[in-house]
Amino acid sequence: MESVGPKPVRFELTPQLRRSTFTPMEHKRKNILLVVVSIVAILVIGATFALWNPTPPPVVTMPVPNGYAAFAPAGAMVQRRTWDFSKMDELQLRFLVDANSNALQMARAGLAEKSRVPIEFSLPYVSAHMQDLSQLKMLAQAFLAEGHLAELEKRTNDAAQSYVDATRLGIYCRQGGNVMDGLIGLSIEPMGTLSLQNGVPNLDARTSAELARKLETAASDEESWAQIRENENTWSRRTFPGLQYRVAAFFRRKATKAEDAKMEKKFNAQQNRTRRLMLDLAAHAYQLDKGHRPTNLADLVPAYLKTAPIDPLTGKEMTLTP
Numbered sequence: 001m002e003s004v005g006p007k008p009v010r011f012e013l014t015p016q017l018r019r020s021t022f023t024p025m026e027h028k029r030k031n032i033l034l035v036v037v038s039i040v041a042i043l044v045i046g047a048t049f050a051l052w053n054p055t056p057p058p059v060v061t062m063p064v065p066n067g068y069a070a071f072a073p074a075g076a077m078v079q080r081r082t083w084d085f086s087k088m089d090e091l092q093l094r095f096l097v098d099a100n101s102n103a104l105q106m107a108r109a110g111l112a113e114k115s116r117v118p119i120e121f122s123l124p125y126v127s128a129h130m131q132d133l134s135q136l137k138m139l140a141q142a143f144l145a146e147g148h149l150a151e152l153e154k155r156t157n158d159a160a161q162s163y164v165d166a167t168r169l170g171i172y173c174r175q176g177g178n179v180m181d182g183l184i185g186l187s188i189e190p191m192g193t194l195s196l197q198n199g200v201p202n203l204d205a206r207t208s209a210e211l212a213r214k215l216e217t218a219a220s221d222e223e224s225w226a227q228i229r230e231n232e233n234t235w236s237r238r239t240f241p242g243l244q245y246r247v248a249a250f251f252r253r254k255a256t257k258a259e260d261a262k263m264e265k266k267f268n269a270q271q272n273r274t275r276r277l278m279l280d281l282a283a284h285a286y287q288l289d290k291g292h293r294p295t296n297l298a299d300l301v302p303a304y305l306k307t308a309p310i311d312p313l314t315g316k317e318m319t320l321t322p
Helices: 015-020 024-052 068-077 080-087 090-099 101-111 123-152 156-172 179-197 205-220 225-239 243-251 253-290
Strands: none
Touching: 068 101, 068 123, 068 156, 080 090, 080 123, 090 101, 090 123, 101 123, 101 156, 123 156, 123 179, 156 179, 156 205, 156 253, 179 225, 179 253, 205 253, 225 253
């Protein structure tokens, strides 16, 4: 006799359900994909916050007194024909140098102090500051004109003083500044070093030693190109705090990196030339005092230089050349 009751239910997977089941290998692949997606999401979120950077960097305290405060007004006082000094006869040149004497006196007062560019975090600052930078270059040319006149009048030591002051102006006028300050300083500095190089053998011992110490003081406070670039980044973050600018900068980083590498190489090469000139001045003073050339840097430190200069191209102590 057949039993009476409900028949057992049999379940069968439909084709859709069969396709939705996963083998152990498929589960493993799915988990790996989820991990990868999670990591990418975390990186994107982290990069977004890093680019946004809502907390601006702190503002650097200005030195008091600030030597830079004398440079721009001194440049504004310079006669506009200074750029043409090399084509003038001695009488014209003397007239020009006399006309610029007050400007050079003011600039030298600034060179005697710590200097730092007073940056403002706004777009109008850029156009106003560009005018100051053009005047700084004319101020450097006024120093060169003064040195050129001294050479014509056989005042070799005075000429060297003028050329070193032009070199120091190139270094001090970019301290704490942005890339545009670094570029103008880099264009001014070689004006002085190139004008002075051939005149070193004609200097007396006291002047050589004094000028070596002045260049050493300037070099001791000098910022690297990497620091100048960081100053630029700080200015950008404070002036453009929005995410849009950060994203644009992120996508320009490759081109910026290549440009920075090129400028850093040029910057370091000029630093090397200035420090080499400093060594030559100290070695010349030593030779006049001792009657023979120094054999190594130890002969110059600490009597003529406080420390051995570092070559920015190698990161090692510089050596004397024959």
